[in-house]
Amino acid sequence: MAGNALADTSSDDAPVYGGELEGFEYPYPVQRFTFQSQQQNLQMAYLDVAPEQPNGRTIVLMHGKNFCAATWQDSIERLTKAGYRVIAPDQIGFCKSSKPQQYQFSFHQLAQNTHQLLQQLDIDNVTVMGHSMGGMLASRYALMYPEQTQQLVLVNPIGLEDWKAKGVPYQSIDDAFAAEKQKTAEAIRSYQQSTYYVGDWKPAYDQWVEMLAGMYAGKDGEIVAWNQALTSDMVFTQPVVHEFEQIQVPTLLLIGEQDNTAIGKALASPEVQDTLGHYDVLGEQAAERIPDATLVEWPELGHSPHIQQPDEFHAALLEGLQSIED
Structure with a gap:
């Protein structure tokens, strides 16, 4: 990969990890799904965690752009305790999965990759749960495989609004790559504190900062940053919000209203910025557009309610899951 070396993160005392998160330990055994896609051999890392007392249902967890399968640790523990089999993949381009030099990233492609994984596991009926970018992917999966x-x-899915239609300017992949290369643990922590946790910070959150910063700081940091730039383009240019009316399955929306995430927000004019990321409104709008939707909101929580307030969040999640009869 041509370009300058990644910014030095040693001042943040961040651990250094490999391009596929070598050195970062997941809470459950990591398995690998190998397959061919776009004329190349790829591997998708995933967790497959069985419950002690199965209830016959499987839930697939789809991570966000700044998250990994490991970030679902608390959710996996609680879901398996409740009887659910949990499949948590790292999507291609992320975390412990392949980082291709060239790949036509699309939510359709990632949904198809995930569907192939489930076929390999002989699973044909699932609940799909997505957080942040994973919400866009989960929506696409439900549209493709109802x-x-x-x-x-x-x-807290991103993509509840079409940023480019609202006036956010396009950022080229090359410019996005240059920005990705400047990321440090300090910058990641600052962003997460303000957006994910409403200004609060707990020591338990540090591991997720180190997880990301360690990949950027490692020897494969350039390909990590390049894949992040490619997937940023996917997120910006492939809104799913315009198809919410076509979702055919029961949908549970779990929204921290203090979230203000909007891709490309910093590039927009102040007037446009003021219109973006109002999750207290966006959640209600999404619930109105999705035919069979149930909305649960937390006025005091941010982008990651499942991490910020796990007891309250998972109580609502399990109640919503149980509302669907087998």
């Missing part, structure tokens, strides 16, 4: 989707759960 017969195999029992329920859709969206946790």
Whole structure:
């Protein structure tokens, strides 16, 4: 990859990890799904965690852009305790999965990759739960595979609005790559504190900062940053919000209203910025557009309610999951 070296993160005392998160330990055994896509051999890392007392249902967890399968640790523990089999993949381009030099990233492609994984595991009926970017992916999965989707759960999904249609200017992949290369643990922590946790910070959150910063700081940091730039383009240019009316499955929306996430917000004019990321309104608008939607909101929580307030969040999640009869 041509370009300058990544910014030095040693001042943040961040651990250094490999391009596929080598050195960062996941809470459950990591398995690998190998397959061919776009004329190349790829591997998708995933967690497959079985419950002690199965209830016959499987839930697929789709991570956000700044998250990994490991970030679902608390959710996996609680869901398996409640009887759910949990599949948590790292999507291609992220975390412990392949980082291709060239790949036509699309939510359709990532949904198809995930569907192939589930076929390999002989699973044909799932609840799909997505957080942040994973909410866009989970929505696309439910649109593509309604017969195999029992329920859709969206946790502070991004893409509840079309940023480019609202006036956010396009950022080229090259410019996005240059910005990605400047990321440090300090910058990641500052962003997460203000957006994910409403200004609060707990020591437990540091591991997720180190997870990301460690990949950027490692020897494969350039390809990590390049894949982040490619997927940023996917997120910006492929809105799913215009198809919410076509979602055919029961949908549970779990929204922290203090979230203000909007891709490209910093590039927009102050007037446009003022119109973006109002999750207290966006959640209600999404619930109105999705035909069979249930909305749960937390006025005091941010982008990651499942991490910020796990007891309250998972109580609402399990109640919403149980509302769907087998």
